[in-house]
Amino acid sequence: MKARTIQLLQFTGMFWAIPFVRLFSGEEILVQLRQIWTSIGLPVMAIAGFLLTWHLVAQRVNTSLGRLPGPMEVTQQAQVLWQEHLTERAKANDFYARQDARIAKIKAANPNAKPRRVAFTGKPTYLDQILTSLKTVFVGFIFASILALPIGIICGANKNIMTALNPIIQVLKPVSPLAWLPIVTMVVSAVYTTNNGLVPKSFIISAVTVAMCSLWATLINTAVGVASVNKDYLNVAQVLQLSARQRTFKVILPATLPMIFTGLRITLGVGWMVLIAAEMMAQNPGLGKFIWDEFQNGSSTSIARIMVAVLTIGMIGYALDRLMAALQQKVSFA
Amino acid sequence: MSANTALASPILLSCQKLSKSYPLPKGQSYEVLHELQLDIMKGEFMSIIGHSGCGKSTLLSMIAGLNPISGGQILLGGKAIKGPGPDRGVIFQSPSLLPWMSALDNVLLGVNQVFPHETKDTRRDIASYYLQKVGLGDALDKRAKDLSQGMQQRVGIARAFAIKPQILLLDEPFGMLDSLTRAELQEVLLEVWNREKITAIMITHDVDEAIFLSDRVVMMTSGPRAQIGDVLNIHLERPRERKAVMEHPDYYEYRSHLIDFLEHV
Ligand SMILES: Nc1ncnc2c1ncn2[C@@H]1O[C@H](COP(=O)(O)OP(=O)(O)OP(=O)(O)O)[C@@H](O)[C@H]1O
Ligand SMILES: [Mg+2]
Numbered sequence: 001m002k003a004r005t006i007q008l009l010q011f012t013g014m015f016w017a018i019p020f021v022r023l024f025s026g027e028e029i030l031v032q033l034r035q036i037w038t039s040i041g042l043p044v045m046a047i048a049g050f051l052l053t054w055h056l057v058a059q060r061v062n063t064s065l066g067r068l069p070g071p072m073e074v075t076q077q078a079q080v081l082w083q084e085h086l087t088e089r090a091k092a093n094d095f096y097a098r099q100d101a102r103i104a105k106i107k108a109a110n111p112n113a114k115p116r117r118v119a120f121t122g123k124p125t126y127l128d129q130i131l132t133s134l135k136t137v138f139v140g141f142i143f144a145s146i147l148a149l150p151i152g153i154i155c156g157a158n159k160n161i162m163t164a165l166n167p168i169i170q171v172l173k174p175v176s177p178l179a180w181l182p183i184v185t186m187v188v189s190a191v192y193t194t195n196n197g198l199v200p201k202s203f204i205i206s207a208v209t210v211a212m213c214s215l216w217a218t219l220i221n222t223a224v225g226v227a228s229v230n231k232d233y234l235n236v237a238q239v240l241q242l243s244a245r246q247r248t249f250k251v252i253l254p255a256t257l258p259m260i261f262t263g264l265r266i267t268l269g270v271g272w273m274v275l276i277a278a279e280m281m282a283q284n285p286g287l288g289k290f291i292w293d294e295f296q297n298g299s300s301t302s303i304a305r306i307m308v309a310v311l312t313i314g315m316i317g318y319a320l321d322r323l324m325a326a327l328q329q330k331v332s333f334a
Numbered sequence: 335m336s337a338n339t340a341l342a343s344p345i346l347l348s349c350q351k352l353s354k355s356y357p358l359p360k361g362q363s364y365e366v367l368h369e370l371q372l373d374i375m376k377g378e379f380m381s382i383i384g385h386s387g388c389g390k391s392t393l394l395s396m397i398a399g400l401n402p403i404s405g406g407q408i409l410l411g412g413k414a415i416k417g418p419g420p421d422r423g424v425i426f427q428s429p430s431l432l433p434w435m436s437a438l439d440n441v442l443l444g445v446n447q448v449f450p451h452e453t454k455d456t457r458r459d460i461a462s463y464y465l466q467k468v469g470l471g472d473a474l475d476k477r478a479k480d481l482s483q484g485m486q487q488r489v490g491i492a493r494a495f496a497i498k499p500q501i502l503l504l505d506e507p508f509g510m511l512d513s514l515t516r517a518e519l520q521e522v523l524l525e526v527w528n529r530e531k532i533t534a535i536m537i538t539h540d541v542d543e544a545i546f547l548s549d550r551v552v553m554m555t556s557g558p559r560a561q562i563g564d565v566l567n568i569h570l571e572r573p574r575e576r577k578a579v580m581e582h583p584d585y586y587e588y589r590s591h592l593i594d595f596l597e598h599v
Contacts, residue, residue, distance in 0.1 A: 232426060232428060232430035233430065233432060235400055235418075235424070235426070235430065236430055236432070236443075238399075238400060238417075238418045239398065239399075239400070239418045239419070239420065239422070239423075239424050240420050240443060240444050240447045240448075240497070241418065241419055241420055241447065242443075242447065250432075250443065251432065254432065254434045254435075255432075255434075257434075333433040333434040333477075333479050
């Protein structure tokens, strides 16, 4: 039980919780307490120091929208956003309840009637926006992987192709999402003409921009990984005369998996960073648009609300990275 | 060797005027082996010893087909070899298992390739038979990366035997192991080999290992342009037992013959 828990914590990267498990199972108490102090006490102190500095500095900075908000105001706005979410959901529930009641009435009067159902069209809440951002980055990440993995494998397997493509890759790699966005917008608008499609255009534009900016890490890592597969493994494949397919799927890919996952982890991180800018410009209703709207709005609470978004973005980015790190650990065989 | 015994055990593998040059960065080349002549009889266990860097691994990798030949030819069963193939089982110095696969899957990888027409169960039986023979009957499903070096090399031995090659090529197979594990694995190898009698060429730095395992020990001169310097036949009856071998009246003479050669080339 204890070993299991510790394993799980290690797998999810929650190393700081391990000493607690040990402490509660009665292992040397002093050692564990010191562990807890170094793994939790120190970061907590640092966070407290950070909040205090923020609080003190914020009081002294005056913007056109009033004093810069400190930790208190930001916490308060986080609660407000949560309340807004609850209110909006309650409204939606009311709406559907009323609709159901009306439909029941119509059906009672005339069993053959087919009354139309309509969806509630409230404004998206902060939580909806977070969800939209997550969906967008996920789709962008999938696009990036679909492009980067095959090209990376081909580049890694063939030196000439790598030499040929390398300049293009190196030139496109450092381009900012803000530069891609107009081009992506024009292309997507030209190609994706149906307006009643399943997903809005702004969603696709944001996802494609995310993919364009983030696929490079996976491409390069995959190529390098494939090119540097342990010679011993390739010798084994040669001696056994494995077919090209077997060699790829039984030897090269498994051997490259740890490198590929390192690439995917970077891709997801870059993608999440790029997403906010893309959403701002493409008006995709995620966290980027939230920040942009608050900025345009310019009310006295706007900066505090933007700060909530900043912290949310940071925490989600951290969580995504931990997730990828855990997967990476799972596939590494070294 | 008399004509009679030569008939009884025909030549299986023959290196004829075999040369190998590696290109040097400045455009010249470095000739490691020069017109090397070597015959291996069917069913024979041969060891090759020689100083570090004389070209032993180069020779073996050319026989394995993993390293191109610069001059001369290598005949296996009368046919010139072109490239690698499962008719030659290779046991590398590092175990070279695919670490993400189980011990069984590592062996099966070769077995599936060599016996594609057998049923799945038969192939599995072949693979687990050889793993049992090297003492890993209980570790079939362990991942290769979780096995100790010695156990990994046992899997390497099982993998090489399981594909029923015409010839086994071993490049310092126990070089990376501690002396206890090494002695253990020598016995594992000898035991499986006694059963199968697959022609084998083994490179080693260990004089005692060479005597214990081989019918013939081939001594290579130091490079560049290395050749076969001397050959020592080991007339110890099989099956062999370490203690009996070490106490054999000829043992000391074999040993000093080999050490003399190594000290004087
Ligand atoms: N790919 C290569 N390119 C250039 N030179 C090489 C290459 N491989 C080996 N050599 C050189 O050829 C010579 C023989 O190398 P080889 O590995 O065959 O020696 P060895 O007898 O197996 O040595 P050891 O006992 O240390 O394993 C060495 O001088 C080595 O530096
Ligand atoms: Mg060598």
